[in-house]
Ligand SMILES: *[C@@H]1O[C@H](CO)[C@@H](O)[C@H](O)[C@H]1NC(C)=O
Ligand SMILES: *[C@@H]1O[C@H](CO)[C@@H](O)[C@H](O)[C@H]1NC(C)=O
């Protein structure tokens with residue numbers, strides 16, 4: 138049956154014109170105890186695990202996600218091999234690897250430890266994909282047997298094209314910067330998932346749904362129900378079965394896990410009998426039965442059963458939500474009473490209600506467990522049946538948010554949260570544009586978000602913020618994910634940017650009505666008395682306080698972009714109104730938030746003496762400061778230095794070692810610094826800040842082998858280690874801004890008319906420490922290639938640029954020039970002490986060299 142379905146799916150995918158290429162990724166190195174690491178060569182490398190050498194460590198060198206497999210060529214008897222996965226090396230020493238993921242299951246294995254049961258020679262592949270890792274270990278669990286494996290690796294549905302071969306590319310005279318540029322493409326290669334490349338992890342069969350150990354998935358139909366009884370049939374295939382009631386739709390609430398009697402022949406040798414004792418109901422409250430760094434859950438209470446919980450036998454379990462707690466009935470016998478006092482409810486958990494009576498239900502056995510579930514029924518206290526589902530039809534997949542992924546989308550991170558976070562996409566989008574050129578991911582992600590817009594209530598017009606891959610559009614208002622208001626602005630900006638890059642008229646026309654509604658939905662955020670961004674819609678700004686510089690400036694930037702789009706749509710009233718809003722916000726920021734004593738912007742009206750680097754970043758990006766204000770606020774960043782980077786605001790303590798430095802927000806600052814620097818080549822106010830960000834913060838991601846993954850990180854501690862401990866994502870596109878900043882500002886290629894029909898070549902030449910840079914940028918018309926070199930002590934700039942047919946470039950440099958030559962012919966127009974502006978003809982390559990009358994300094 139399963140095979141039939143798989144075949145049918147493949148056929149449907151082929152008919153739909155989707156082909157997911159797969160690639161087998163082998164480790165680069167392997168290491169067995171006490172020996173040195175060795176190069177792994179498929180075909181000739183074989184590894185024997187035995188009681189004297191039970192562990193092998195595999196190193197894939199850079200991040201890779203996919204289906205782990207191994208090929209056992211011989212074994213001395215049935216064996217069990219535990220696999221563990223981690224992005225950082227030290228995760229292999231932790232009991233749960235760098236997991237588990239408790240915020241969503243990501244259509245992947247939410248556990249980072251799994252066990253292969255190998256009974257005969259041949260290939261074994263995990264049922265689940267692992268989202269992403271550099272490191273893996275394999276450990277033989279049997280003390281008296283051995284297994285020889287030739288060929289171990291990951292079958293990946295993601296793109297592993299080497300960075301140098303991608304459509305977009307960047308290289309410069311600084312090898313460290315080249316490594317930093319490469320972090321972005323490798324990250325989006327693993328964090329963007331092609332349509333169909335994340336199939337459902339629930340297997341629907343005529344016997345019910347077969348569930349393997351994974352973070353639970355919840356029904357979208359029960360979020361409003363309270364005080365009900367959930368009943369279902371379940372058959373444990375291995376280990377136990379797991380479910381939830383009174384839980385939030387993203388899985389925060391009561392969590393129940395029933396273990397079997399652990400029969401010897403079907404029990405894994407590494408089953409954690411202290412976490413899940415046999416014949417016992419384990420009851421937790423929160424996300425999971427174990428704590429995860431930033432997502433804590435209550436302690437687990439254990440209720441041993443008097444009956445024997447047999448595997449491979451159906452039983453009916455009912456859970457009733459009652460005033461003083463929960464009652465569990467097994468096969469209609471009242472078996473366990475769980476008083477509310479047994480729950481440890483940790484207050485102030487985000488995304489949960491802490492309401493012990495209300496919320497939906499969900500299913501998910503624990504690590505390596507397998508169980509069937511069918512005939513689910515939910516009954517109100519008065520006896521009314523609220524829900525009934527046999528769980529034998531594929532329609533449950535949408536309801537539980539666990540369908541095959543329907544669209545090519547970019548996630549926030551390869552291993553977690555594996556959600557389509559809308560705000561993160563503002564970075565992801567530009568990394569993709571500068572490197573992999575995968576327009577399917579850009580359009581797919583935009584569609585995924587824009588198709589999920591709230592239609593009524595106080596959030597009407599807002600786009601969802603973090604849909605899961607398996608989630609259909611119809612439940613958008615049930616998931617209610619809108620709270621971060623800056624994310625609304627970012628997704629609008631991404632939409633505008635996609636049009637600028639593509640001139641995709643059809644897409645613009647199709648989504649304009651939704652986008653316009655989305656813009657109108659945030660207009661009320663302008664506070665009528667301050668003219669700044671306030672929280673008149675329920676939610677928060679991730680960027681900082683209301684009436685603050687950062688949120689108000691991002692808002693101004695967004696309204697400016699939206700006004701330009703309205704002009705293209707020939708909606709002149711909207712265009713005029715929206716650009717007034719943008720101007721008004723900038724004026725209000727300058728009038729109320731410029732702190733002349735500090736020489737920079739205040740964080741917000743409420744904290745006039747506090748400053749934030751993200752305020753400076755968005756102020757500059759929104760063209761709010763004049764040149765001297767910009768220079769002065771950049772110099773004032775030095776007061777925010779903390780370890781290898783900048784702390785978010787001056788209010789953050791210098792001594793708290795758990796403070797995270799944010800590559801995400803630092804990315805906006807990096808763009809602002811280069812925007813300033815590119816336009817002010819004779820000023821070096823920004824040098825120190827560029828040095829901090831590139832040689833401090835981003836260098837940390839490439840120079841420490843024990844943490845290196847070839848990809849960009851979510852957070853970093855002030856001492857340069859990855860932030861948030863093992864939980865942190867080492868493949869988070871939001872940490873990869875240097876990729877697009879280098880391409881757009883150091884190489885200096887940016888579209889200036891929709892679809893790159895016009896583009897500018899305006900590199901940052903001064904104070905970057907670089908003597909040359911070269912690269913290529915994909916456009917709808919072909920690839921732009923460009924390079925520059927600064928020679929003769931900053932007196933000569935030599936550039937080359939090739940413009941695809943149908944696109945016209947302009948070399949633009951704010952440098953005082955004495956003489957310009959195009960293909961060795963002197964150009965006199967627009968080449969003087971006010972700067973250089975030289976057209977680059979379509980379909981041609983131009984070699985332009987400039988003799989400067991005032992030299993530039995490349996030193997930092
Ligand atoms: C890797 O090695 C195995 C075992 O020798 C072989 O069957 C397989 O075809 C090889 N894979 C590739 C991609 O070469
Ligand atoms: C391993 O596989 C064998 C053969 O299918 C099966 O009999 C046994 O129960 C399995 N063991 C576990 C722990 O799942």
Ligand SMILES: *[C@@H]1O[C@H](CO)[C@@H](O)[C@H](O)[C@H]1NC(C)=O
Nearest residue numbers: 232233407409410411412413
């Ligand atoms: C088993 O579970 C306990 C918690 O009950 C935990 O402390 C321990 O680390 C776990 N061990 C392994 C190997 O997972």
Ligand SMILES: *[C@@H]1O[C@H](CO)[C@@H](O)[C@H](O)[C@H]1NC(C)=O
Nearest residue numbers: 426427428433434435436437
């Ligand atoms: C998680 O940590 C909190 C706070 O440290 C603690 O109170 C709670 O009992 C822990 N939960 C689990 C499941 O260990």
Ligand SMILES: *[C@@H]1O[C@H](CO)[C@@H](O)[C@H](O)[C@H]1NC(C)=O
Nearest residue numbers: 362363364459460461494495
């Ligand atoms: C559920 O029951 C609790 C306790 O009896 C009660 O306080 C609450 O109002 C009930 N909720 C609903 C929605 O009926």
Ligand SMILES: *[C@@H]1O[C@H](CO)[C@@H](O)[C@H](O)[C@H]1NC(C)=O
Nearest residue numbers: 362363517518519520521523
């Ligand atoms: C029974 O309870 C449900 C859910 O609370 C409610 O919708 C329904 O109207 C009630 N029916 C009767 C007959 O009271």
Ligand SMILES: *[C@@H]1O[C@H](CO)[C@@H](O)[C@H](O)[C@H]1NC(C)=O
Nearest residue numbers: 560561623679680799801802
């Ligand atoms: C990460 O980036 C998004 C996009 O700006 C932003 O909204 C969010 O606040 C950032 N998170 C942090 C604290 O780094």
Ligand SMILES: *[C@@H]1O[C@H](CO)[C@@H](O)[C@H](O)[C@H]1NC(C)=O
Nearest residue numbers: 664666667671683684742743
């Ligand atoms: C923002 O400004 C408005 C108008 O002065 C005020 O009502 C609101 O309290 C301010 N919010 C904060 C956090 O200062």
Ligand SMILES: *[C@@H]1O[C@H](CO)[C@@H](O)[C@H](O)[C@H]1NC(C)=O
Nearest residue numbers: 734735742743744745746747
């Ligand atoms: C901010 O600093 C100025 C001058 O240093 C001081 O007069 C003012 O009281 C401070 N404001 C706040 C809210 O701390």
Ligand SMILES: *[C@@H]1O[C@H](CO)[C@@H](O)[C@H](O)[C@H]1NC(C)=O
Nearest residue numbers: 727731733762763764765766
């Ligand atoms: C820039 O703005 C500041 C603060 O409003 C002002 O003092 C300064 O004169 C302005 N500089 C220029 C060149 O306009």
Ligand SMILES: *[C@@H]1O[C@H](CO)[C@@H](O)[C@H](O)[C@H]1NC(C)=O
Nearest residue numbers: 959960978980981982983984
């Ligand atoms: C410059 O010279 C190259 C090589 O001869 C030629 O292909 C190109 O068309 C010339 N460019 C322009 C703008 O004439």
